[in-house]
Amino acid sequence: MRSVYYSADAELISSHAHLVAEIQEHTPRTPDQGANGCLKSWDRTPWLGISGLLPNHELAVPGFAVARFFPRAENPYRRWSVKDRVAAYVVLAQREWRQFEQCGFEPVLSVTGGHDSRTNLALVSPHSEKIRTFTYAASETMKSAWADSTRMDRRIVEELKQCIPLDHRFFEIHASDRKSEEIPRDLLTRNTLGNHGTWLLPFYLQHFSNENAIHVRGNTYGVYKAPWNAAEDNNDIAGLRTLHRMLTRGDRGHETPESREAHFVDGVRRWGYDGDLFGYHRNELLYWEMRLGRWASEIYNETDLAFPTFDPTNVRTMLEIALSFTLDEKRDKVFQSEVVNAAYPLLNFPGKNQAENLYEQTRHLLRTPPTPPHSSGDSHGTVPTAAPPVAPNTHCTGGPGASMEHSSGPHRFxxxxxxxxxxxxxxxxxxxxxxxxxxxxxxxxxxxxxxxxxxxxxxxxxxxxxxxxxxxxxxxxxxxxxxxxxxxxxxxxxxxxxxxxxxxxxxxxxxxxxxxxxxxxxxxxxxxxxxxxxxxxxxxxxxxxxxxxxxxxxxxxxxxxxxxxxxxxxxxxSTPELLRIPIENLAELSVDEFASDIPRRVDVITSHCVIPLLVVRRATAKRTTIWVNGAVDLERSGRKPVFEWSSCWPELPHHQIFVCDPATVGTAALPIAWGQYSPEYWFVPDASRAVSAISAVLGVADGDRREYVGSSAGGFLALALACRDAGSRTLVDNAPFDWASCSSNALGVVRSGRLRNISLEKLRLVEPGRLDVLGHWASLPEPPRLRYLVNMAEPQHRDVTLPRIEELLVNRPDLTARLTCERYDDETAGTALLSRERAVALLAKPYA
Known part of the structure; x- marks a missing residue:
């Protein structure tokens, strides 16, 4: 777990990447080459041509090929009893510590409120009086979840000190410590590739300046805990790809998706993740090899300025023993608790990452009356949250739900x-x-x-x-x-x-x-x-x-x-009448969900809201018509979804999808919203994804056989949806294509009711076409065909929208084949929507 860097072209191997780069110049890696995520992405470094070696692999010279040498067989300890596994682990730890003591080091151990340092402390308990220990905790002036967790560590450690004699000190951390001039930054830039915990170095140098001091760490315990959501259903290349993309998310928007995928695939092959791993979970191996081989080794390089590091559990046999437990047992830290129980049982009594000790947890389990709220004023601390404790020498198998056999007989709920x-x-x-x-x-x-x-x-x-x-x-x-x-x-x-x-x-x-x-x-x-x-x-x-x-x-x-x-x-x-489906599960839909000629409600669940749809499948249809609602009467709708024109579905032979603007639904509904659900969310991209997926399920996968229809605000949204559907068509009636040009009252209602009065200039930068959909349409390489109907008797559309369209066609004659403008004059209609009869007649025509 110490760093090994090499350059095959320069024929150099070193403990530190900077040494390789100084001996032989290498080209710095740029963001589009994966610089932002390089420390979490296989063997990448900040220089092209310099690679890192991962644990469980050997590097052969002079060819500089890598080969995986672990695992080679199924884990042999899975057949052992818990008692035997724990006993073997403790014996190994004790033998190792005896050899460590013969080296004359002065051990320093960090102690927190979690499982890892607790397990280390139990294993070295016979020698605890010879070990200096420390805990860092944020000062009361620091306010964050991290600061709160360190202060809880301090409270738990105070209780641990009542259980075991410790030569202990607390480091109180202040926000200013992160900018301390005592941090040896020049040295650190040569020792490490990133900044990890540099603000702790002045504390280490002050308190542990003895040359024989060595830091005892427990980073390897992270491999034991089913890391990175290791589960039975993600132990495959697809699951590994998802994890790798999360780890390297800093590369998003810089390195191309194709390059990221090629690097992932090459890494899977190069580092042996596509071979037989003999039942070991890929997430566990990646944590071991990438997290510990790259990140932990960087931390050790950083703290080398104060003292060397010793991780007593970085022994392959010990790791194999710990990895022989089930994923459920690993998540529940069963092995660590059993090791503590075998080595120093009293250390299981104080809480682990929680304030309640074992007695208090048991008291809750027995449902005795809760203690009064504590002084912080939390009146909600009256319900048990901790897992029931595992009884000493109890072997709990089968994961959650399995019965636990006690000496008094099986436990029954x-x-x-x-x-x-x-x-x-x-x-x-x-x-x-x-x-x-x-x-x-x-x-x-x-x-x-x-x-x-x-x-x-x-x-x-x-x-x-x-x-x-x-x-x-x-x-x-x-x-x-x-x-x-x-x-x-x-x-x-x-x-x-x-x-x-x-x-x-x-x-x-x-x-x-x-x-x-x-x-x-x-x-x-x-x-x-x-x-x-x-x-x-x-x-x-x-x-x-x-x-x-x-x-x-x-x-x-x-x-x-x-x-x-x-x-x-x-x-x-979901119900027979209403299908509710997360947007990421749209690919699971089948045509069987939609009976012919029976409208079915579909709610598409997105990150922010529910998009209401009404879907009609016609038995012989070859086209899909998508209707989008505009303004609604909230008193009539009762703030429930409105599907404009849905009553006319029997008059068209096409499949039909009716889209309701979700910003016109619910407690915060507005009568007109242009799809502006919140400053962070415009529903059009997700609605487009949903419409395209459902249309494909109905049998119309190509955009050139889809047509979007809407009036007024619905026309704005219809064109916005069509702009995301290559080859599609749009029929729009009397729509302001830039809703920011509407009356100040209407504009103010949307800005205050949905957009928290964000400036329109800022909103224009958030999403193309979110304000000016016509400008976005004209900027597309091949915009959808647009038929625009305008009532010349209505001043807003005649004097504002129409002149803009006419100017656009003069300046962009290349768009005349994509846009037709049909004028009509109806003084009685005013701003009324396109009539049902007219809409059906226009849509019934075959495509030109």
Missing amino acids: PSERPLYLRPGMTISRDGVSIARITTGETELYVPSDYFTLGTVSAKAFEAPGARGTLTFTLESDYAKYEARDSWFYSVSVDGVVRARWDGALRRRPVHVTVENVNARTTVEVCAVALRDRVGIPSWEKATRAWVTSPVLTAHELPGPLIVSTDVPGSELE
């Missing part, structure tokens, strides 16, 4: 019992976990350090262990109408979102029921950010909620899994 939340909170983005946060007892929130669009904070329940019904409550203190569309809460079952509601529009407790869970059902409660608000503590505070009163009522009654809440419209369950 009562008909009603509390269901525990797993400690902490998982932070993910784009479906990939990026962090795990230590939280209070039942807290759920979006940490300010991670408050970016699409970030998901999740608290997961333990597996139910039996079939039954789960009920719980989500409580939150904050509600403010102006903050709507900033985050939502959701309930996810087995990875699928089944209910969600706007976090800022509900102050009252939300009661949730999940019916017919099974023994292994995974239920998560999530908070999802819809805006970028990094580093603003008030937004973190606003999202803070508490999962309370979770109870599982066990029963064997058959039935489907159903999620229900007392928030109107929050459920996302």
Whole structure:
């Protein structure tokens, strides 16, 4: 796990990449060549031609070929009992420590509130009085989730000190320490390729200046924990690709997708991830080889300025023993807890990454009355969140839901019992976990350090262990109408979102029921950010909620899994009448979902909202017509979806998809919105994706057989959708193509009601065509065909929109074949929409 860098062309091998680059000049890697993500992407470095060697591989010289030498066989320890595996591991650790002591080093051990340092501490417990220990914790002036977690570490370590004698010191960290002039930056730039924890070096140099000091670390424990969401269903190349793209997300927008994919494929082959890995999970091996081989080795290079590093668990046999446990057992840290139990059982008593100790967790398990709220004023800390403790010398097999055999006989669940939340909170983005946060007892929130669009904070329940019904409550203190569309809460079952509601529009407790869970059902409660608000503590505070009163009522009654809440419209369950589908699952649709000549409602669930559609399949259709609604009467609609012209579907032989602007639906509905759901979200790109996918399911996959129809604001949206559908056609009636030119009243309603009064100049930069759809249309290499109908009796369209179109055709004669303008004069119609009869007649004509 120490760094090895080499250049085949220069025939150089070194411990540090900078030494290779200084001896022989190499071309610096640029962002379009993957510079931003190079430290997490196979063997890349900041220089072209200089590579890093990954653990479990050997480098042959002079040819400089690499070959994988581990694994070579199935893990032999999987057949051993837990007791024997733990005993063998402890014996190896003790023998290793005896050899370490003979070297005359003075060990320094970092201690936190988590599993890793606890396991190290238990293994070296016979020598604890000879070891200097330290913990760093943020000062009270620092406000962040990270700072909170370090302060919890300090509280837990204070309790650990009551269990084992320690020569301990605390380092109090201030924000100014990150800019300290005592950090030897010039040396660091030669030793490392990145900045990791440089602000700790002055503390190390001050307290551990003895030349014999050596830092005892536990980085290897990360391999033991089913890292990076290792699961049974992602141990393949597709899962590895998703993980690799997440790790190298810094390259997005710089390196081309084709280059990133080629580098991934080459890395899979070069580093042996496409061969027989003998049952080892690819995520575990990648964590071992890339995370430890590249990132941990960088940290060691950095701290070399203060002291060398010793990781006692960086022994292949010890790693194999730990990796022999099941993924569920790894996630639950069963092995680490058993090692502590064997080596120094008392260290299992203080909480691990949580404030409650083993007694307090057990007290909750027995459902004794909770202690009063603590002094911080948290009135929600009354419900158990920790997993039930594993009894000493208990072998728990089979993962969640398996019975645990105790000396008194098998454990049996009562008909009603509390269901525990797993400690902490998982932070993910784009479906990939990026962090795990230590939280209070039942807290759920979006940490300010991670408050970016699409970030998901999740608290997961333990597996139910039996079939039954789960009920719980989500409580939150904050509600403010102006903050709507900033985050939502959701309930996810087995990875699928089944209910969600706007976090800022509900102050009252939300009661949730999940019916017919099974023994292994995974239920998560999530908070999802819809805006970028990094580093603003008030937004973190606003999202803070508490999962309370979770109870599982066990029963064997058959039935489907159903999620229900007392928030109107929050459920996302499909019914025979209404199909609800996440936008990422559109590819799973089949034509069988749509009976011929029976309109079916489809709700497409996106990151921000639900897009309501009405779909009609016609048996012999060869074309698809897409209708888009414009302004609506909220009093008549009751803020429910409106599908304009849907009553005329029998008069056309085409497949038809009716699209409702989601900004005209729900609590924050506007009568006219131009698709402007929020500053961060314009629904048109997702609606286009949904329409194209459903049309293809209906049998019309080509854009040249699709036509988009709309009047007024619906015409604006129809053209916006068509601009994303190559070869399509558009029929538009009396539409302002730049809605910012509308009356100041209408403009003000949209800006204040949906856009938080963002400047129009800024909004124009967010998405092409979001304001001026005609300008966007004209800028396309091959814009869709557009038939524009304009009522000459209506001044706005006659005097504003039409002259712009005429000017465009004069300046761009190349567009005359793509745009036809049909004038009519109807003083009685005014701004009324295109009549049903006229629309049907125009659409019934064959394409020219």
